[in-house]
Amino acid sequence: MLEVIEIQTKAIQGRTEPYLCRLSDNQLYYIKGPQAGTRGLINEAICAWLGQKLKLTIPDYCCAYLPPDILKYDPQARRVLGDGDTVVFGSRLISGLLEVTHSNVLKLPVKFARDLFLFDYWIKNEDRTMTEHSGNPNLFYRAGSDNYVVLDHNLAFDEDYHFSRNAHLHPGYKVWFNSQQDVLWQDHYSAKLTIALQGFEQYASSLPATWLDEEPDYLQQIRRTLSQYNDDEFWEVLI
Known part of the structure; x- marks a missing residue:
């Protein structure tokens, strides 16, 4: 499983307040964690899989581990993403x-x-x-x-x-x-x-x-x- 190694910025849009992060594959993803709810995370993962199977253009995605240390000195991210030691859903950034x-x-x-x-x-x-x-x-x-x-x-x-x-x-x-x-x-x-x-x-x-x-x-x-x-x-x- 990939791991979140850097938290960058919160997305401008999105009620679940996704954060743009760098993962251990050195790629950027928007991640959703506890703010989306467990059902919401399951939904994201299953619908991304189904949508790609139907040939819809859905960004590459993954589940990733969010370590607690990365949130230690970022109270704004911690308010949204929790205290870490959780698995988040990541949707790979498509620029432009x-x-x-x-x-x-x-x-x-x-x-x-x-x-x-x-x-x-x-x-x-x-x-x-x-x-x-x-x-x-x-x-x-x-x-x-x-x-x-x-x-x-x-x-x-x-x-x-x-x-x-x-x-x-x-x-x-x-x-x-x-x-x-x-x-x-x-x-x-x-x-x-x-x-x-x-x-x-x-x-x-x-x-x-x-x-x-x-x-x-x-x-x-x-x-x-x-x-x-x-x-x-x-x-x-x-x-």
Whole structure:
């Protein structure tokens, strides 16, 4: 497991107050620790893995050990990250990213917008919104390119997720419902989700034992959520 060796600065954005840190591979990562909650950390790790399996552009990620000594003389970081001797989630820094705005949303590539919309529906993530006036898209891009980067899934697997209340706020909503779908769209996406889940049990069991011990029943809840695509009800709201 990698280790945090240097704490740099707190991110400007993000309710969980991630910190930019250097890890023992000498790369920079934004880390989330206790401020995200144990379920939030599990969500980040599982959704990053699933998103990459679905070919979404999600930064390289890892679990890393946060030693207590590195926080000893940094009270601001300690307020957010705790006293250390914990395992944090790290998302590798991709430099030069800009946050998507409403005008950018209108230019999203159709395939990407559809895949992202289905992904967030699958993982019950309401924390990706964009309206004409505001939003929290958790979606970034490189200037002058169609390379979109997807971030922040600590609020996924929400048991109170409500499709009809929130889906219309998603950046990919209009693309999904306003563009023509192939007649075999359900078969296409069902196969993609099946492939994405291959190896899930092995990956889930590799998550830090401290996380799993603190939330012993949470993986079962996640499994139930991810298996719902096998039911007709899952697809009915997408027609």
